[in-house]
Amino acid sequence: MNPILVEAMRGGICESAHRGAIAVVDADGAVIASLGDIERPVFPRSAVKVLQALPLVASGAADQLGLSDEELAVACASHNGEPAHTAVVARMLARAGLDADALECGAHWPYREPIQRQMAAAGVEPSALHNNCSGKHAGFLCLACRLAGGLDLRRYARGYVGAEHPVMQSVTAALQAATGFDLATTARGTDGCSIPTYAIPLRHLAHAFARVGTGTGLAPDHAAAARRLRTAVARHPFMVGGTGRFDTRVMERLGERVFCKVGAEGVFCAAFPERGFGVAIKVDDGNNARAAEVAMAAAIEAWVSVDDGEAELLRSLSDVTLSNWNGLEVGALRASDELRRLAG
């Protein structure tokens, strides 16, 4: 039974609570701190996009196509589908000689409701570019462009989301190398954007992020790719999320001291390169916005050196005031005492 990580308070009592597990691991694989079951395999979903983007750089595709930092950042993103995101994804596809038709992620309305309404007001329907995973998929297609060699790219890339496609084989190999977990024998599901997702214990996910943050334990080409992706995201944190998003707000403020990435179903991973630590969180009930984020903010507070202004931002994310439709303060989200003690 995992402990409570986050509580939603109202009227002086705990109205709802989120249980989960957290692993903090160094680059040698030593567990620095943990709560709950960190050995149970969980689907990391979009939290591992940076690991899935390693072959894009390591293969030479990024150099061959001249990908910019913005484009590398959006390859690691679960973005809001704001105009800046879709423009960068479209540009990235164009570098490979492709367009949105090649994306196999499916279309959905942008995550951010005001953007939905702006589009509706302009009579625009969503395309695959608006899918929060479109940058990751554009990265897969750029990798396909490299792997295709002299073959017809459109034909070669077709079905790239399939587990047996060379693109996905390369992505899966990177995930396995970084996590050190045998993906051939673990549960495999299908992600929201149709690529496979593999169940991996939090301890291994945290270890992978410690490796991404330090380069230790990665092959040299993957270590260099990890550094380049982290730098790209630190320079363009808007690209990985967007307006109002946790990842964007934290990395805009903390720069390269934190690389963090939310995933669906309450998963959150991060690298704290200065400390050499990786962090992986899974909220049992799958809640991201108010549970995994609050827990991650508390973890950053505990293990990353920050100044007073940065501390204030982080506290506003780990101890969140809840207001109602009239703007009245009605409650709060807060990291549990148990999580605070772990971090302390």
Added chain:
Amino acid sequence: MNPILVEAMRGGICESAHRGAIAVVDADGAVIASLGDIERPVFPRSAVKVLQALPLVASGAADQLGLSDEELAVACASHNGEPAHTAVVARMLARAGLDADALECGAHWPYREPIQRQMAAAGVEPSALHNNCSGKHAGFLCLACRLAGGLDLRRYARGYVGAEHPVMQSVTAALQAATGFDLATTARGTDGCSIPTYAIPLRHLAHAFARVGTGTGLAPDHAAAARRLRTAVARHPFMVGGTGRFDTRVMERLGERVFCKVGAEGVFCAAFPERGFGVAIKVDDGNNARAAEVAMAAAIEAWVSVDDGEAELLRSLSDVTLSNWNGLEVGALRASDELRRLAG
């Protein structure tokens, strides 16, 4: 520690799980079945709107103003803010000589995203009429109209959301009488629409719904009011939710055999009048859409007599196929074995 009520499956494993408690109680207060802690007080939020609407009818306000069944139904609603909802709420306010300016619930964009986009395309901003609670608040204002007697209604009604206002005192007294729980000494919070919400154990909430479903244990005027409200909702189930909503879909199909009402933070209450049972569910983590609803569907399957077509609808709500953006089946939501055994 409450048991798992609902599981989210992916790739053959349980990806996320929702714990919670459920009480099934008869009109005499006997516990027919339960799982988890049903004595811990929880905020029932919008699940008790039918109890909060009892004084609207019992006071004579509904008769005095000639409220229709549609209007009584929307007084019990957490509606989608669709045009049919806002029109009925506006008509209800007009009967009391008021308009949307009198509503103290605050404004928000309609719950249903396609309606948001339709409004944005038409250049329309949301008003308090679109607030999912606007019907309940219109009911409070109609009650105020009755209680005001010869006083100036606008002045009298001002601040009706306050716990000490005669309107809210009347509403709270009805809640206390139906639940048999001392609200003066329990935790009090502020709801999303600014009225007080009182923490009440699930056992008492389920008992209140058994009373609403049967009339047993209510004062004669409240028993008559409960019957009238249930009938109104059964005739106009669209009014309590709207397109695609669980409450609407279930009551459109099952009519007076089920009166169910979702509340925020994973609360769900229902009356099964034929059986004389009341049901109250609280999901620990506050998840409604995929946890409280799945659990309630399983409860209805267990305790309400249905034909094959109705059973199929209910099974589609308690054993839900999850598809991704490409329409691929990626997982399922399902009632836990423990919940199924309880119900069996």
